[in-house]
Amino acid sequence: MKVLVTGADGFVGKNLAAHLREIPDIELSVFLRSDTIEQLEIQVAEADFVFHLAGVNRPKEVQEYTVGNLELTQQLCDAIYKSNRPIPVVYTSSIQAHQDNPYGVSKLRAEGVLLELMKLTGSHIYVYRLPNLFGKWCRPNYNSVVATFCHNIANELPIKINDPEVKLDLVYIDDVIQDFLSVMREIPAGGYRDVQPVYPTSVGELATELQRFKDSRHNLITEKVGTGLTRALYSTYLSYLSPAQFAYQLVKHEDARGVFVEMLKTSDSGQFSYFTAHPGVTRGGHYHHTKNEKFLVTRGVARFRFQHLDSGEIYEYCVDASRPEIVETIPGWSHDITNIGEDEMIVLLWANEIFDRNHPDTYSKQLS
Secondary structure, X not given: OEEEEEOOOOHHHHHHHHHHOOOOOOEEEEEOOOOOHHHHHHHHHHOOEEEEOOOOOOOOOOHHHHHHHHHHHHHHHHHHHHHOOOOOEEEEOOHHXXXXXXXXXXHHHHHHHHHHHHHHHOOOEEEEOOOEEEOOOOOOOOOOHHHHHHHHHHOOOOOOOOOOOOEEEEEEHHHHHHHHHHHHHHOOOOEEEOOOOOEEEEHHHHHHHXXXXXXXXXXXXXXXXXXXXXXXXXXXXXXXXXXXXXXXXXXXXXXXXXXXXXXXXXXXXXXXEXXXXXXXXXXXXXXXXXXXXXXEEEEOEEEEEEEXXXXXXXXXXXXXXOOOOEEEOOOOEEEEEEEOOOOOEEEEEEEOOOOOOOOOOOEEOOOO
């Protein structure tokens, strides 16, 4: 399939082009601002599907709205009409299309030109009135509060909030692209389309969430970045880090036994750490009433010992890193771990709660 993307160097265009290049049977053609209308006509004549993303939203002169939004759309429609083929078109309009301002009017009139083409040629036209769109590669300090906040917070620049209660409806770029691709594959009935999910938030909530992402490198507490708006915002925030910011240091606690390093903490699912132990070294020698842990020996050979607090029963278990196993500590059993190998031992550790020095639930008890 030959796919033409206008405005391929814009925010949406860059993301769409990246996805299209991943599809083996797609031959991608792009139309940029520097290209001529004659080039557009040639590209349209060869296209099987068009994503019309080109447009103007922050011009120096008001008349550029008409040229960049309405006239270019008309020229695209003329080229499709001349091709004598009902080429499907996805068009990115705006929620401002129903507003009485130069930008909104130009977008609304462009929609009308495309819908008229659908009547004349049978081309399936898909109009997206996109709300506040965010994601990687969106230009900061332009027309996206998410992009601006991400860029500024990541780079320790101030952000300006006039009213933290202002409501926002956000749509994530990957959700938009997936809907675009489903339309391209399935060619459903034309008309207006909405992208889901739409994430409701506020300017204040947005700023607070993004600041938490930045703070997580210091307090090690991650947000719930696996689903929903938080997942999408976290991915977006990370995309505004410079290469020099890709890595950050952790605090290393070191003594004669080895080192202990906390890696990641969660608000409700504990924390991740790792420790080392030199040959012959024993670590632990304590018990918990409620806290529990999971140990994964990634290098070396370990002997785990457990002793029941009440009955005095003792249990031993040996683990070799060559055979990955999880060993759990059990509430009410004192436990320790000894490096019985010849090399330094490295152990990953998950605890079901963040260590609280005021309530550690960790009591010394050497095994008999």
